[in-house]
Amino acid sequence: MRLLLVEDDVMVASGIKLGLADAGYTVDWVGSAERAEQVLAREGFDAAILDIGLPGGDGLALTRHIRAQGLALPVLILTARDALHDRVQGLDLGADDYMVKPFELPELLARLRALLRRSQAATSAVLGFGALEMDTAHRRVTLAGQPLELGPREWTVLEYMLMQTPKPVAKDKLLAALTGWDKEITPNAIEVYVSRLRAKLEPAGIAVRAIRGFGYRLECADAAGRADA
Amino acid sequence: MPRVVPTPDPGAPRDLIGGLRRRLMVMLLATIGAIGAATVAFHYQGAGTAALQQDQRLLRLVPMLADSVVVPRGVAPTDGTDLTLLMAPPIQEFLADRDGHTAVGVFSPQGERLVGADWLPVLLPTTEAPEFVSVVDAGVTHRVVAQRAVTEAGELILVLADGSDARQHWLRNVLLRVLLPNLALFAVAAGVLGWGVTRALQPLMDLRQAVERRSPRDLSPIDERQTPAEVRPLVNALNRLFARVNEQSDTQRRFVADAAHQLRTPLAGLQAQVEAWAQAARSMGAGDLLSLRAEQVLRLRDATRNTTQLANQLLALSRADALRDDDAARETVDLAELCETVLAHFLDAAGARRIDLGLEAAPARVQGHAWLLRELLINLVDNAIKYTPVGGAVTLRCGQGDGGAGAAWIEVEDDGPGIAPAERARVLQRFYRVPGTGGSGHGLGLAIADGIARVHHTQLRLGSGAAGHGLCVRVVFDAVAH
Numbered sequence: 001m002r003l004l005l006v007e008d009d010v011m012v013a014s015g016i017k018l019g020l021a022d023a024g025y026t027v028d029w030v031g032s033a034e035r036a037e038q039v040l041a042r043e044g045f046d047a048a049i050l051d052i053g054l055p056g057g058d059g060l061a062l063t064r065h066i067r068a069q070g071l072a073l074p075v076l077i078l079t080a081r082d083a084l085h086d087r088v089q090g091l092d093l094g095a096d097d098y099m100v101k102p103f104e105l106p107e108l109l110a111r112l113r114a115l116l117r118r119s120q121a122a123t124s125a126v127l128g129f130g131a132l133e134m135d136t137a138h139r140r141v142t143l144a145g146q147p148l149e150l151g152p153r154e155w156t157v158l159e160y161m162l163m164q165t166p167k168p169v170a171k172d173k174l175l176a177a178l179t180g181w182d183k184e185i186t187p188n189a190i191e192v193y194v195s196r197l198r199a200k201l202e203p204a205g206i207a208v209r210a211i212r213g214f215g216y217r218l219e220c221a222d223a224a225g226r227a228d229a
Numbered sequence: 230m231p232r233v234v235p236t237p238d239p240g241a242p243r244d245l246i247g248g249l250r251r252r253l254m255v256m257l258l259a260t261i262g263a264i265g266a267a268t269v270a271f272h273y274q275g276a277g278t279a280a281l282q283q284d285q286r287l288l289r290l291v292p293m294l295a296d297s298v299v300v301p302r303g304v305a306p307t308d309g310t311d312l313t314l315l316m317a318p319p320i321q322e323f324l325a326d327r328d329g330h331t332a333v334g335v336f337s338p339q340g341e342r343l344v345g346a347d348w349l350p351v352l353l354p355t356t357e358a359p360e361f362v363s364v365v366d367a368g369v370t371h372r373v374v375a376q377r378a379v380t381e382a383g384e385l386i387l388v389l390a391d392g393s394d395a396r397q398h399w400l401r402n403v404l405l406r407v408l409l410p411n412l413a414l415f416a417v418a419a420g421v422l423g424w425g426v427t428r429a430l431q432p433l434m435d436l437r438q439a440v441e442r443r444s445p446r447d448l449s450p451i452d453e454r455q456t457p458a459e460v461r462p463l464v465n466a467l468n469r470l471f472a473r474v475n476e477q478s479d480t481q482r483r484f485v486a487d488a489a490h491q492l493r494t495p496l497a498g499l500q501a502q503v504e505a506w507a508q509a510a511r512s513m514g515a516g517d518l519l520s521l522r523a524e525q526v527l528r529l530r531d532a533t534r535n536t537t538q539l540a541n542q543l544l545a546l547s548r549a550d551a552l553r554d555d556d557a558a559r560e561t562v563d564l565a566e567l568c569e570t571v572l573a574h575f576l577d578a579a580g581a582r583r584i585d586l587g588l589e590a591a592p593a594r595v596q597g598h599a600w601l602l603r604e605l606l607i608n609l610v611d612n613a614i615k616y617t618p619v620g621g622a623v624t625l626r627c628g629q630g631d632g633g634a635g636a637a638w639i640e641v642e643d644d645g646p647g648i649a650p651a652e653r654a655r656v657l658q659r660f661y662r663v664p665g666t667g668g669s670g671h672g673l674g675l676a677i678a679d680g681i682a683r684v685h686h687t688q689l690r691l692g693s694g695a696a697g698h699g700l701c702v703r704v705v706f707d708a709v710a711h
Contacts, residue, residue: 102537107575167573209580212587212624214572219580 001116002026004048005080006036006062008055010102016049019105020112021051033057039066045073047115049108052090054080062118074115077115078103127162129205129218133160142202150200153178154170157193161208161218168217244384249433253421253426261418265411268682272407280372285688286390287374288359293317294333294387314344323389330392335385338377349373349388364390432457436464448475487660488543491671495536502529520618536667542673545604546659549680552598562602564593564639565629571606572625575614586610591628593637595706606639606680609702610673613643615670616700621645632688637706644699653691679701 003020007013008031017027019166028045030036034056040048048066050059064077077090077098090098095116101109117128125137131144137158141148156177160169171187176187176195196215197206205221245419299315312335316324324331329506334345340353352375369388378387439451450468453461459548506519513519525639552558568590579586593604606625613623626640648663655661662672679689682704690703 096548104534131637168576170569175412184474209576212585212622213570213590214569217576 001043001046002028004036004039005029006031006033006048006054006059007051008053009034009051012051012078015105015183016099016108019108023109025112032080033059033062033065036062039087040066040069040071042073047074047112047119049078049112050095052077052081054199060090063090063093065094068160072119076111076115078107098184099170114166127159129162129165130220132162132201132206143201143206146202151196153193154197154200157190158197159227161202161216169215171215172214233246244490250423250426250430254422255427257422258415258419261415261684265415267410268407283372283391284374285360287361287372287391288364288376290319290323290389291359291374291378292375293319293385294335294389295378295380295385296384298335298387299380299381300582308561312343323391330371332388332390332392334388334390336375336388337554338386339385340383345388349390352388352441353386366392375561403455424673434461436460440467448472449479458536484659488539491539491660492536494541495532499533501528502532529668539671540675542608542671542677545608545677546673546680549601549604549677549684552601552684558598559596560599562595562597562599564595564602564629564637567589567599567603568625568639569607571603571610574607578611578614579623582614583616583623584614584617586614587622587623587624593627593629593639595637595685597706598681601681601684606641608678609641612670612678613641613645613676613700613702616645616666617643618645638703640701640703642694642699644694644696647693647698647700648691656691657689675702678704 001024003025005013005016005020005027007016007029010031012043013029014039017029020027027040028043030039033054036048036050041208044207050062051059052059054062059077059079063077066073066075071074074096075094077095078101079090079098086198097111097119099111120126127133127134127136132141133139133146134145139155143152157174163169171190174190175185178190194208194210200207202221207219207221209217209219211217234465236398295316296624297314297317297320298312300312307342314333320333332346334349335343336345336353337343338353340351342349342351343352348364350362350364352360352362354360354375354377357377362373362375364371364373369392371392373390375386375388380387389625410691436456448471451464451473453464456464497567506521510519511662547687568588572586574672575586586592608622610625613683617623620686621644622639623643627638629635629637652663656663656672656675658672659676661674675689682688685689685704685706687704687706690705691694692701692703695698696703
């Protein structure tokens, strides 16, 4: 994955670059909007991370430029100003997400993963989480490369969870999705499908965490460790 | 937060008092002017009546004048050129009374001047009806009547002129007796009123000067014993405002000092670490690598996160303060949705401490500031997760009384150590931490939540958890939409 980082603060930029490189991304770093426009015209990137306060045109103008060029890559905006109108303006101009500085690296990585997953799902129809891959076009699920057998209701539950991750999926949503299969479905029935999924996914280090009063979320088995890392 | 400094605008009070004086003067002088004008109009009407009376008197004299025309014996009565006037006594009286401002004339029906001064106009009334004109001669306006009359010398036109025109008299009268005294009265009144109004407004001007002379920092109350009773309510209001601003700026100063002190603690840790490395780096070459112990880096990260959190909390506090009296930007906030968002936000943090973070949400809506309410809930949940032991439980709840029509509420319950009833009021103060509390808090979380609750015209209610331990924080919003 190749990312473009546009940030004029050297400390912030080198920190992000180091963190992203450590997570396995290739990062091209430029310090101004002008340079960013030049690089974007020449090279292809999978996503861009833009600072709003930049010398030579701000990140919002750059976002507008990117969309005006017809580039569809996901754009994540970094800002020190979190006033509502700044965020709304950024998203209106075509940014896909924003983060308020200062932020924690794990959160940046999570947001980036979600952005990349969404942009790829739009083209490839393959949802992934850890060792799990779901090809919605060919209705195939593989776990660590091995095909995984899923019932139609288990498939629906897993697909919803994969689409939502890292956010939890509400039990109500699963209920609504499954009423297409069964006329009368009870919340308990969902627990049955979830526990079957758990049994199939746990050996590969993927957990389905129950969130009391809300629903479920896909997590890596070492999620506790990761959140603290 | 914008500081409230009462900057005296030098123009404003002067304009205020000047405007007051101007208004008072205009009103009083306009009244006097109107009374004067009414007097003049009254006199004018009187003069009109006098003029009418003068015309009538002149007309009454015409037959006398006709009688005064005599023809010497032997002259043909129709000739008329040789007539003489033998003035009847009323005519004599008329001529004598008016100081030579009167004249009589006799014209032939063809307009030939038989008797009379040259300035008398030639008037040829065609009927028996009299004709009145005004003629100016030598600066005197004469009222002139001309009428056909049959005399001894046949039909003639008789003219009587009275220079003592009532209207002229009137003008002189009005000038001397009405207008001049009125003008004098007006001038005197303007002077006296100006002086009186200035004196009456003096306390206001003194007050203005007292306020103007103040430095922006001087918010001590104005001595109300030295102000007249009329201004005292204003002075009282000013003093109350001063007291409020004083209190606010005291709070603000204390807050800034506390905040700076709080920021120093994590910054000191950071600086100590980095200084130590810089020390080591100075004795090393350009390409040498500095080795760090893993736990050192983690400590450093915790210190920076701590600083960031403090900065965010300070920002949230100042925003809540800024919105305290602003109900305009409110919108309908779905509390259940808000709880879900905040729950998702804390899943990782709760998971890391194996805390069972749960939700019990019923549909609930409230009028408020969405991002402030989110901040409120985030601070409550953050607090709950921080102080709940590993493996504990934290529950977010929301709902609305009376099946969705009553008061909406949110609640965060944990099974941590809880807060003793004696401490509950104090934990809402900024930077207050319960003695003996560990962790990395700044004593701001509950203060922020309470500040935001107060923006929404409510407050935090602290209680114990359902099982008798832990902390349960509840915010009940007004049932009525604002």
